[in-house]
Amino acid sequence: MLQKRLLALVVLMVGALIGWFVYSSQSGMWRPFVLGLDLSGGTHLVYRADTSGLAGGDVRGAMEALRDTIERRVNHFGVSEPIVQTERGGLTGQGEERLIVELPGVTDTQKAIDLIGQTPVLEFKLLVVPESASSSATYVSTGLSGRYLEKAALQFAQSGSGQLSNEPLVALTFNPEGKALFAKITGENTGKELAIFLDGQVISSPVIQEAITDGNAIISGSFTPDTAKELAQNLNFGALPVPIELVSTQTIGSTLGDEALARGVSAGFWGLIFVSIFMLLWYRLPGLVATIALVLYVLAMLMVFKLIPVTLTAAGIAGLILSLGMAVDANILIFERLREELAAGKSPQDAIHTGFARAWLSIRDSNISSMITAIILFWFGTPLVKGFALVFFVGVLISMITAITASRTLLLALDFDRRHGITRFLFSSGTKFRV
């Protein structure tokens, strides 16, 4: 008996520890809760990447370069913890290539869109003049693009190099891969025109004189010193390998976010109170056990949110509150069995053991169907829905654990002599219904 009581004490202490951990890490800002956009306020942008012009189909590489470039740009913007991700649309990832940009705390969406929109798209294409005069010349992509750019700088033309002296130019330097590719292209295509496309427009189309092996290229063409400098600066932040198009925006004001968070916490608090009151009134002493198990459940959930970490959204908080009601379900199943066993004349200890054993199958089956739903929801949903699905899934799992370990331990520790009327009252529940 002492053993059981000790175990129960251990359970309570673990609970207190978890609670302390959650509280102190939040106030000490160690691994604070990650808030989704709808709670922190911010901007969410979705771009579609036009990969149709890519030669050789190195789509993944281009998308990675795209992601890196935009991230560099966004970091320069001074956003804390931006998220830049690639995504494939369509049902099973067969559709268009997308870029997702999430900027928490940034509410001037137009500015963000402008900043990203200023990123230049740099492409090098060969002009192919067809044999017959009837079809027009087309540009063929060479695969050389802004992703191989290492550096760009403002330069002024030296006199005697075939250009106007002191004409502002932008000098490009490619990285090693780009250098090799550039050498190959110029080597194989001397005499042809290599057009330089900036933001989809031909900015210059020099004829390739010879193979260029030093990895340097010059863009010339009606620049003023200012525009050349600006272009060089922009290029230095990264030039996009493919053009992008904005397809979706979402801005959430931070006051709205704060409000939603405050209300979410309040709802969670009241939800906990309501459920506890019900359990106490109906199930009395076991109900108290269930309430303690519920508090442990909430603390465990919060700790898991911190450790994984789970991004909290409004739907996620809704999921947590919903799971409060469902978490007690396992307890209710057990208590109902408990009542039956007690009514059948077993001692409290036996009733508890049998009750748990027989209720387990029901608990397991019902939680499996919930988990299946959560998994499907996670696959289907928008980020908001994913938040809900994850919280729901974790909630079902953890509620099973706390109900079975915590509730059981606490109940077993309460060893009362069944014969006393008080015990009978405390261990029975509700009233009898006949339906």
Add this chain to the structure above:
Amino acid sequence: MIIVKYRFVFYSIIGVITALALGALLLWGIKPGIDFAGGVQVEIRYEGERPAAALVNEALGKLGAVEYSARPSGDAEYIIRAHDIPEGAQASLAEALSLNGEYSATVTQLTQIGPSIGAELQQKAFIALFLVIAGILAFITFAFRNVSRPVPSWIYGIIAIVALIHDVIVPVGAFAAMGHFFGVQADALFMTAILTILGFSIHDTIVVFDRVRENLRLAGDHHSHQEFEGIAGKSLNQTFVRSVNTSLTVAVSLLALYFFGPVSTQIFALTLLIGIVAGTFSSIALATPLLVTVANWLGKRSK
């Protein structure tokens, strides 16, 4: 026993409610929100006075918005929906809606979703629905494969599906009514609510069927359909309290969510609430009595 004895009364009640819900659905339909149809949705908050809807709509028209409408919300807000608002106009929305500085407007939320993303979400929603129902069917077939007398195992599955259909039609119909009277639109959260209700409802129904199965086993192998009625009634008595209590705790936490929680999840909470109440009702007053009805019908046929 009351429910099993007077099951036809309960059938009628459920029938009426389902017919009403179905009627609402067919009459008013579900309005797809921008999550599914694409478009622009803006929430504007006014400090101090709030202009009349007509003025707001006029300003929107001038901005070049396409197919727009502004609905007042709460005390100080408008929810504006449009098929499109030109991007340039989006940036200066707060200014334009301040109506020459007469009012003070701030944009609290702006969402614009391209049509291709919306269409994709719609597809995913239907597939998710299909997957959940298929998963549930598989689960039931597996769980009840060993029960056969006096009602064959696949009947349990069919009846569970019937209860499920009811559990979906009622909240969807209620949602259609809310859409008609309050302009509520279906968004990704709506789909989430429906799918969650499905998962919850089947769980509830299975608990009762589990009991019936257990009692059948305990009572031995041969039962006449009269005995089955008694067994069904007894199972119902045993599981009734538990079913109601679980739904009650969930309902209570949903009520907290509705009244105290964030505005963005209120309709979500309401839809879930209706679905869960419907789910409990169907498990108790529809699914089990139907078992008895089918058993009786099968009994009559074999005579």
